[in-house]
Amino acid sequence: MEEFAGYPGAVGPDIKEDETVRAVAELRGASLIYHEKRGETAAVENVSLAVGKGEFVSLVGPSGCGKTSILSMLAGLAEPSRGEALVLGARPDPRTNATGYMLQRDHLLDWRTIEDNIMLGLEVKGRLNDETRAYALELLDMCGLTDFRRHYPRQLSGGMRQKTALVRTLAFSPELLLLDEPFSALDYQTRLLLANEVHGIIKRGGYTAVLVTHDISEAIAMSDRILVFTPRPARLRREIRVGQELLRDAEGRLLTPFERRNRAGFNEYFDLVWSELEGGVGDGVE
């Protein structure tokens, strides 16, 4: 695989504590409460965060802690019960092109070819034209799926299907990419390969990404910054910035997730995130 060779020409995040970096996504004291017949559940409590342009941020926390609820607020699918969510300084609205949301399952439409599947977002948003179509096909090519354009989803492997879902998400050029455990339904090997590939696509494209995962090493291998959350309701427990020694090699090239995993220092980050999560679990025990 050529992916081991880093990403020549990648823009990479420029997040040297530069306060002037414009936040693509922001939560300000956001809380989210779900109402059901049986009562109400606080899913998120007073979370503030900001994601800068080109940054890759992972949200890590015990399962069911409300990480997905944070994504829902950023995607405009759920409105904060208190506080506010902002994308590009405005209230997030899924009808705009601001956010692309990638789900755990690919949700490809069985009766559409791969090509027609990746056009779904553009169709729904009324933006399908020759130019956007060409761009989507270019993305498909970048994922090595051009030969499968006329195939149907059931003819593709799980990894290829998830890549198709990524292309569908990127096709309308979202400013913010929300990834909700997009690799968790895949087998381990596919998962590592795909994480590597997706990371490359995101970094080369200069996308801003927020990844929800419960896989600690995935978070460290992919992100610039890791936010650790407490058990439900999710509160921000700790922010961990991944150091330059893991992000880049001696020549300043960006490292791939594969390369990061082999770096000295990777395990220290793992232990750090682990202990934060442990503490969080401990707090949650009644």
Place this chain on the structure above:
Amino acid sequence: MASNKERRTAGTASKEHIAYLRALKKHNRFIIAMQLSILIAFILLWEGAARLGLVNTFIFSCPSRMAATVLRLNAEGKLFYHIGVTMLETVLGFTIGTAAGTLIAALLWWSRTLSRILDPYMVVLNALPKIALGPILIVWVGSGMKAIVVMALLVSTIVTVMTVLTGFNEITGEKQLLMKTLGATKLQSFTKVVLPASVPTVISALKLSVGMSWVGVIVGEYLVSKAGLGYLIVYGGQVFKLDLVMASVAVLLLLAALMYYAVAAAEKRLLAKRGEG
């Protein structure tokens, strides 16, 4: 289809594969041979028993007399008239039934509130043996073809609504999040996802509806008609012409089977076109 590339075609298949295919074909031929044997044995036994006087042909009729009856009806020019009437009623019943059922299901899908309000009515209507409404229909719609088609509609529409609505709701639960993240409107969700995803459901509802429509039409013909296979059956029964009754039932059997296979074949073609075959 592109997937055939991965499979080896017959020309390049291994010896074992050819042997496997041959065995498969042989087994299939055996199945068909057995199916035909049962039919032929049944007819022969019936005919034999009648000839030997083991069964009373006045009550049970027999295949040769049934065949003679069919030929006589044909010679009188009545056979295809009665078949035509019944077929037309049945086709009208299940096409209108499926279309109306799907439309009503779409409305109920659209408004969750309406669906909840009407739910007990749907359940009760579904539970009611629609045939009980026959006499009321005669009074309301009058006798003749109209009443029979309405009967077929009554029997087939409710089932279609229930089946299709369940299909719509299942798909919605599964794909709703995706469409929401893309910012799709309700209409877009329906036209781009729910409806196309439900094509197989609608077709299986159609298959159900074909069977239901036959029931409605025959019962309708029992009650009111002056023509059709149901009419022939009832008439034959009343004048104790069991040959006519049995012959009409046999023709009905054949037609119902043909129609079922035709719908099944159409289903297969349609799904293959969608890449699901």
